Amino acid sequence: MRVVATNIPDVKIIEPEIFGDTRGFFMESWREDWFNQNVCERHFVQDNHSKSYRGTLRGLHYQTENTQGKLARVVIGEVFDVAVDMRKTSATFGQWVGVLLSAENQRQLWVPEGFAHGFYVTTETAECLYRCTDYYNPQAEHSVRWDDPELAIKWPLLNGEMPSLSVKDKNAQWFKNAVTF
Numbered sequence: 661m662r663v664v665a666t667n668i669p670d671v672k673i674i675e676p677e678i679f680g681d682t683r684g685f686f687m688e689s690w691r692e693d694w695f696n697q698n699v700c701e702r703h704f705v706q707d708n709h710s711k712s713y714r715g716t717l718r719g720l721h722y723q724t725e726n727t728q729g730k731l732a733r734v735v736i737g738e739v740f741d742v743a744v745d746m747r748k749t750s751a752t753f754g755q756w757v758g759v760l761l762s763a764e765n766q767r768q769l770w771v772p773e774g775f776a777h778g779f780y781v782t783t784e785t786a787e788c789l790y791r792c793t794d795y796y797n798p799q800a801e802h803s804v805r806w807d808d809p810e811l812a813i814k815w816p817l818l819n820g821e822m823p824s825l826s827v828k829d830k831n832a833q834w835f836k837n838a839v840t841f
Contacts, residue, residue, distance in 0.1 A: 661688065663698050666757045671743045671775070672699050674768040687766060689733065690791065691719050695750045701768055702729055706792040712781045717806050717815070717823035719778015720744055724799035724839055727773040730795040737786030739779040740816050744804065747774040756813050772781035774841045777805050778790040780823060781790055802839050803832035
């Protein structure tokens with residue numbers, strides 16, 4: 661595996677080594693000792709799997725208690741995956757990283773604790789897996805608007821159409837009013 665830096669030093673792209681031939685491929689998608697040595701020391705406690713359809717945008721979500729670091733990857737389709745720094749004392753507060761994750765490129769995105777996370781589906785369907793460093797706590801969950809002009813995230817919206825959003829995401833906070841760390 662290889663670590664690729666992003667414009668936010670704490671957010672990392674992980675590219676696995678893929679061994680393929682006419683039968684298919686093999687790759688190591690997770691190895692605790694490697695992650696702890698090459699990315700940061702973390703212990704993961706929960707794996708999540710979501711399926712979404714083209715044009716769906718999930719996020720931007722984060723928890724202020726049971727804060728979750730997330731290691732995200734896509735096993736079917738493609739998404740534009742985004743991490744936003746919500747740490748008020750950080751030099752990169754309010755900045756974001758966006759990366760295409762797909763079943764084809766096999767990339768993973770490390771989204772540390774203190775970041776809002778979301779993704780937009782660019783293919784007919786996408787299935788995402790994300791490993792979390794703490795348990796889901798709906799009472800401490802917050803959402804920031806996907807289209808906040810202060811963040812100015814460059815989502816690759818298909819035909820410029822409004823994404824499909826959950827009620828929670830339609831009612832998300834503007835960044836300036838959001839709870840921060």
